[in-house]
Amino acid sequence: MNGQLAVPRRHEWWAQRMWSRMAGEGCKAPSTTSGGLDRRQRAVALGHLLSSLLGVALTLSAITIGLSVLRHQRGSEGSGVFGMGRSSWNTCNSKLCMAHFRRLKDSLNRSTAPCGDFYRFACGAWHPRAAKSETVFRDLLAVAQQDAIRYLEAVNDASNKMVLPTGKVLLPDSRPVLRINRAERAHQVCLHSGSSTKDAALLTEFLADRSLSWPERTTAPAQPLDVLLDLDINWNLGLWFSVRVSPIPGCNQRQVRVGSGIVSYDWKRALDTMVTRGVYKARVRRFHDALRARSFAAMSDKEMKELRRYESTIVGALCGSVSGGQNELAFPLKQMQNLATPRLAAAQWDTLLNWQLNKALRVTEADRVIATSVKLLQAVDYLLSSLPAEVVLHQLAWSLVQMIGWMADSALPGRPTAYEMEDMRSADCFWVTHRSFGVTHLSGYINTTYPLHWLSSVDAILMTITQTAINFFLKTSWIHAESRAAAVDKLRRMNTSLWPSDSYLNASEVAAILENFPEPREDGAVLRYWLDALSARRALLGRQWDVADAFYPGDLQPPRALFRYHYYRNELAVSLHALRSPLFVEGVGLAVNMGGLGAHYAVALARAFDPRGVLLDGRGSTSGLWWGKSSYRDYERRTACPATAASGAEGGVQAFEGVAAIEYSVRGLQRVALYRRPGYADASEAAHFPWPVRGSGLLRRLLRSVLRARAQRATTAVLHTAAEELPRVRHRIYVSRGLAHESSATVRLLRGQ
Structure with a gap:
């Protein structure tokens, strides 16, 4: 939204009273x-x-x-x-x-x-x-997502009645002719399409292009921070954190907003649930058997235990950094090392950001960083400095496999955050459609x-x-x-x-x-x-x-x-x-x-x-x-x-x-x-x-x-x-x-x- 209270132009009586946009x-x-x-x-x-x-x-x-x-x-x-x-x-x-x-x-x-x-x-x-809602707010978020999913599934099926989120029921004879946009069609295709062996090979290729590999460990040299920035900026798959760079209105500076990533509270909750129920090992083996090379040996119990230990360490550090509420802070990029990431220099952030950004949008050390949680940046800094780079890259590959592996092979489990949902496929398709098309796929809803x-x-x-x-x-x-x-x-x-x-x-x-x-x-x-x-x-x-x-x-x-x-x-x-x-x-x-x-x-x-x-x-x-x-x-x-x-x-x-x-x-x-x-x-x-x-x-x-x-x-x-x-x-x-x-x-x- 760009504007104050973002009132659609249909409300001209109030649009004239909107506040001036923050400069x-x-x-x-x-x-x-x-x-x-x-x-x-x-x-x-x-x-x-x-x-x-x-x-x-x-x-x-x-x-x-x-x-x-x-x-x-x-x-x-x-x-x-x-x-x-x-x-x-x-x-x-x-x-x-x-x-x-x-x-x-x-x-x-x-x-x-x-x-x-x-x-x-x-x-x-x-x-x-x-299901599994703990608070009224989480219930509202879950119910709203279910409503949107039901709408997207029904909007393209004229043979059945359509229940609107408001509770109104439209029978097939009385339903209006709805115009289905490309994002809504993509959601429908996701629900009903299968996958092939070519998709599994494509997943392996996508990982290799990022110097990642799973279940094998990568041998290609890569900077974990560079991989994290590439996944977020270019593919909207910010695993540990998300970054958005935008111009500041009225001046030549840029604004770098850093927020939480995909691996956060919901991921930790799903991981703890799977470990408690004793299904974690079976889940790992399903991914392992589908993606490993024929010559690659089966994963041992020791390797399985090590995989879970590192995943728990990473998820715990990232989740703990945002559990204390907002720790928002703003500072020039040149102060990044002093205020947020003592082991990662500001010049390193500057270089890697510009490497991934479009040439029309460059950052300098004078630009402003707004961190939703300084503790999150400190947790990222701690993980990148305390864990071996090989371990970090292997864990990034494992996270990606869990996030998008279900698209490569329909027999694979869905995302961890959709583990407890009744229809994981619907939740996963909604997630990837929203990641790709943003608000446009919800305009009709x-x-x-x-x-x-x-x-x-x-x-x-x-x-x-x-x-x-x-x-x-x-x-x-x-x-x-x-x-x-x-x-x-x-x-x-x-x-x-x-x-x-x-x-x-x-x-x-x-x-x-x-x-x-x-x-x-x-x-x-x-x-x-x-x-x-x-x-x-x-x-x-x-x-x-x-x-x-x-x-x-x-x-x-x-x-x-x-x-x-x-x-x-x-x-x-x-x-x-x-x-x-x-x-x-x-x-x-x-x-x-x-x-x-x-x-x-x-x-x-x-x-x-x-x-x-x-x-x-x-x-x-x-x-x-x-x-x-x-x-x-x-x-x-x-x-x-x-x-x-x-x-x-x-x-x-x-x-x-x-x-x-x-x-x-x-x-x-x-x-x-x-x-x-x-x-x-x-x-x-x-x-x-x-x-x-x-x-x-x-x-x-x-x-x-x-x-x-x-x-x-x-x-x-x-x-x-x-x-x-x-x-x-x-x-x-x-x-x-x-x-x-x-x-x-x-x-x-x-x-x-």
């Missing part, structure tokens, strides 16, 4: 003073856990309010909930909406005390919709799954949250005036990536882009076609860097997170997979979606002003304006947010971002509510916010209580004010047994009890 500039590594550093580190350490806790609390509040209010209709005067009539509240009467509420309500485990283990109480009875009115609803929520945060800074007096202006500028420059560009949603433009790729043939060799497709992708990116966004899907859709804020790019990446239950449900009303999508978006947005975010301005450069000497101590106190219990004793430390996120969401909700008051002047603006506030005595009282909490007070005042108001009405929440319990638990949580 990247060089950035010096931020420096901090020792004073207050420990306190800031403690606040950050609790950030992920407590911000998620507060997000769940806000979501439960939305469930409680939604179930008790949105399901009711007004009738006679004085009857109904809170003295309301029974004729207007009809917001949640769709099957999708009711299923959403039932799913969240059924996830509660009422046998657990909410104040003892809140997550067990809130999610203890949650049943994932995808996106257009079908996210109708026009969804875009408007989602954009309204995200824009409301951001504008609310801007208003919060403008009206907050304790912040230094220059810092307040810098904060507002940072929010206005923030680039939110969500919707793909119009070019990748328009069938004709997508077809024109795909003309650069070979036409799939059902009688052709599977591996040969995909290598040709990846080669065509490399050639296309070498000619047209303006289409690069479509072919780096990880930039558009964070692979392991639904919401991620990039500090040095001042970019908030939101995955399209976040636009589904329970975070977003069409038709449930703004209150519930603010508690889901809005709250999580606000949590990510608030990271722009956490103890790390305030060190950078809107362009990603080190800032000297933040807070100023007069207000910095106040800022440190507020980032810690000590909660005071009823007895007056100081409670635990609460994360700044979580408290701020709830405040942004609540203020955004109240801002929208004001638009919908009777007699509001700007009816055209109000039309973009469909949630009807009138008639809700509970919500109006809550909003009035929030309004009474002035901006000059600590952000926790908003929570305590709401906590004082909720007990007065919680006994009226009687839609079903247990809702009063939910409300009471939420109140205690907000109070810090």
Whole structure:
């Protein structure tokens, strides 16, 4: 996506309000003073856990309010909930909406005390919709992939009914004639094509061209770092890490982004599962027997043990480097050896990068490196220096064989990360199609799954949250005036990536882009076609860097997170997979979606002003304006947010971002509510916010209580004010047994009890 909030041109009313695109500039590594550093580190350490806790609390509040209010209709005067009539509240009467509420309500485990283990109480009875899902977010990612796979498999089969991701069923007689693009046809060919002995020989040849060999060990001299860069830059097969080089707008410098590779958490999880179940040896022998030369002896148990030991060492080091969250850092390439890879010189990175890059895009030691995780680069440096080059090359070959061997021989197992999936072939074909064609092969799925009115609803929520945060800074007096202006500028420059560009949603433009790729043939060799497709992708990116966004899907859709804020790019990446239950449900009303999508978006947005975010301005450069000497101590106190219990004793430390996120969401909700008051002047603006506030005595009282909490007070005042108001009405929440319990638990949580 190139643009702010990437709203398709179909929404011209909002396109004019999009924020200006971030103009990247060089950035010096931020420096901090020792004073207050420990306190800031403690606040950050609790950030992920407590911000998620507060997000769940806000979501439960939305469930409680939604179930008790949105399901009711007004009738006679004085009857109904809170003295309301029974004729207007009809917001949640769709099957999708009711299923959403039932799913969240059924996830509660009422046998657990909410104040003892809140997550067990809130999610203890949650049943994932995808096999082996451990969290709600992983469930969303898995279910979204399954939906996309089902769409791609059904779109080219007119003889069967077609179930859309929205739940709508199209029978064969009523199905529209869908235009199948080249990427979708390639996916179909992958599903139904076989392989031949020529494919196995082609795999061996592909490995040899990279100075690799398996199961035999290579004898050709090669630099492991050079092989890693070649696989990633030229073939989009970044095993240990991924690199993307792009021009920085407005200057002659380049930006080198380094992120995680294919061998990461999912790989480690699959490896551990196969070892635990005792199937690892059998898997290795299947690859060994299919690819070894006739004269090559069978692999001994000692060699098998050594192979597994080195694989576990590599996977463990790479996975452990990213398990601690974001460790983002930006620095000039010439500082690479000092800050990230002490055993790999900057000149070596410079030389090898330019060797693999297109001649039109060269890097110098003055260019900027943005590492998503410095620990990842340190892990790569450690592995390349501590393991013999022969071992590293053998392990790279083994990883490649596991990734693409299924295309060379249909009898071979699929990728390790697809090991636990019911249909490994479907998952593998989806993976290789996405690697080759990027967003273009999902354009039909996106257009079908996210109708026009969804875009408007989602954009309204995200824009409301951001504008609310801007208003919060403008009206907050304790912040230094220059810092307040810098904060507002940072929010206005923030680039939110969500919707793909119009070019990748328009069938004709997508077809024109795909003309650069070979036409799939059902009688052709599977591996040969995909290598040709990846080669065509490399050639296309070498000619047209303006289409690069479509072919780096990880930039558009964070692979392991639904919401991620990039500090040095001042970019908030939101995955399209976040636009589904329970975070977003069409038709449930703004209150519930603010508690889901809005709250999580606000949590990510608030990271722009956490103890790390305030060190950078809107362009990603080190800032000297933040807070100023007069207000910095106040800022440190507020980032810690000590909660005071009823007895007056100081409670635990609460994360700044979580408290701020709830405040942004609540203020955004109240801002929208004001638009919908009777007699509001700007009816055209109000039309973009469909949630009807009138008639809700509970919500109006809550909003009035929030309004009474002035901006000059600590952000926790908003929570305590709401906590004082909720007990007065919680006994009226009687839609079903247990809702009063939910409300009471939420109140205690907000109070810090």
